[in-house]
Amino acid sequence: MFESWTRRSSVGAVFVALLASATLVLADEKIIPTEQYNTEKARALAKTYEGHLRHLSDTIPHCYPWVAIQKAGLGFRKPKGSANDDRYLSVWVWVEQYYTPEFAATPRDGRASAMFQRYGLDLLKRLASHSGLLADPSVKGFAVVLSWQKPVASLPPGAQPLGETLAVFMEKEKVQKLFKRQISPAEFVKASFVNTFEGKQELGTIPLSLHHNSQVQHLVSPDPPDASAQC
Amino acid sequence: MRKGTAFALILGVGVLASGCATSAEWAEWRAHPTHFASNQHLGFSVRHTGESPTPSVRRGDIDAAQKESWWGKAILVSPDQIFEN
Numbered sequence: 001m002f003e004s005w006t007r008r009s010s011v012g013a014v015f016v017a018l019l020a021s022a023t024l025v026l027a028d029e030k031i032i033p034t035e036q037y038n039t040e041k042a043r044a045l046a047k048t049y050e051g052h053l054r055h056l057s058d059t060i061p062h063c064y065p066w067v068a069i070q071k072a073g074l075g076f077r078k079p080k081g082s083a084n085d086d087r088y089l090s091v092w093v094w095v096e097q098y099y100t101p102e103f104a105a106t107p108r109d110g111r112a113s114a115m116f117q118r119y120g121l122d123l124l125k126r127l128a129s130h131s132g133l134l135a136d137p138s139v140k141g142f143a144v145v146l147s148w149q150k151p152v153a154s155l156p157p158g159a160q161p162l163g164e165t166l167a168v169f170m171e172k173e174k175v176q177k178l179f180k181r182q183i184s185p186a187e188f189v190k191a192s193f194v195n196t197f198e199g200k201q202e203l204g205t206i207p208l209s210l211h212h213n214s215q216v217q218h219l220v221s222p223d224p225p226d227a228s229a230q231c
Numbered sequence: 232m233r234k235g236t237a238f239a240l241i242l243g244v245g246v247l248a249s250g251c252a253t254s255a256e257w258a259e260w261r262a263h264p265t266h267f268a269s270n271q272h273l274g275f276s277v278r279h280t281g282e283s284p285t286p287s288v289r290r291g292d293i294d295a296a297q298k299e300s301w302w303g304k305a306i307l308v309s310p311d312q313i314f315e316n
Contacts, residue, residue, distance in 0.1 A: 038316050078315050079315070080312065080315055081315075082315065090314065147307055160304075165313075167313050
């Protein structure tokens with residue numbers, strides 16, 4: 001009896017260990033591997049804030065089941081073409097979104113603003129939730145990159161689906177001021193670097209329109225997140 | 232009479248040829264033999280038919296849409312167009 005219980009426990013423990021290691025691998029895929037960084041500064045940041053990166057990698061998919069972090073989408077990157085080694089804690093997500101007809105009919109700038117208002121600001125809060133990182137002079141700021149499928153209604157019939165991408169780089173002092181309401185959303189946008197893409201084509205900056213505590217009516221999301229996810 | 236038959240024949244071949252798919256189109260069709268990726272995709276579509284349907288999106292729909300590429304595989308910017316490591 002005891003032997004049987006012990007054997008079952010052992011099998012269970014092995015199963016749990018396998019499951020845990022599989023989860024770990026999946027979580028790791030979302031975080032940029034340290035060896036892929038080109039500078040020692042970036043590698044040091046990745047090591048120092050490994051726990052925060054893992055926490056983000058674990059919580060974001062639970063808190064937003066309709067958002068998927070891209071492979072190697074989480075880490076300390078710098079904007080393309082940056083002369084300095086300025087590092088931004090960055091997250092790149094794909095938003096799997098059901099579009100209302102109103103959203104599909106909204107122009108590109110409006111779609112990007114709605115996406116950032118709905119997902120970007122909250123992701124930004126999560127990135128900036130580490131007090132040590134906020135005080136670290138090696139970290140320049142934060143970057144949120146959102147990709148979603150361009151509404152089919154705005155594509156020619158039979159065309160391959162296109163992803164729309166909004167990339168926003170923000171200095172951490174401005175982010176803190178935004179959340180403390182010391183600057184307006186308009187001032188915040190003005191101080192940020194905004195870039196957009198359609199498919200692989202770079203479209204450049206757009207005038208983002210953000211508001212404090214505004215609900216985005218035209219983006220419908222599925223069920224609320226798990227209560228157990230502690231979001 | 233003979234001229235008329237030849238004309239009809241050429242016209243018939245032309246019509247048939249224009250209706251045929253290319254090998255690439257056949258390959259695409261074979262990869263997606265049904266309009267819906269799954270029963271869940273069909274169910275989602277049925278729930279959202281009509282002029283202005285009331286959206287009803289379940290978490291399982293989002294998971295399935297990602298796994299089964301309900302909306303097709305979108306062309307997306309590559310990371311090195313945005314970032315440097």
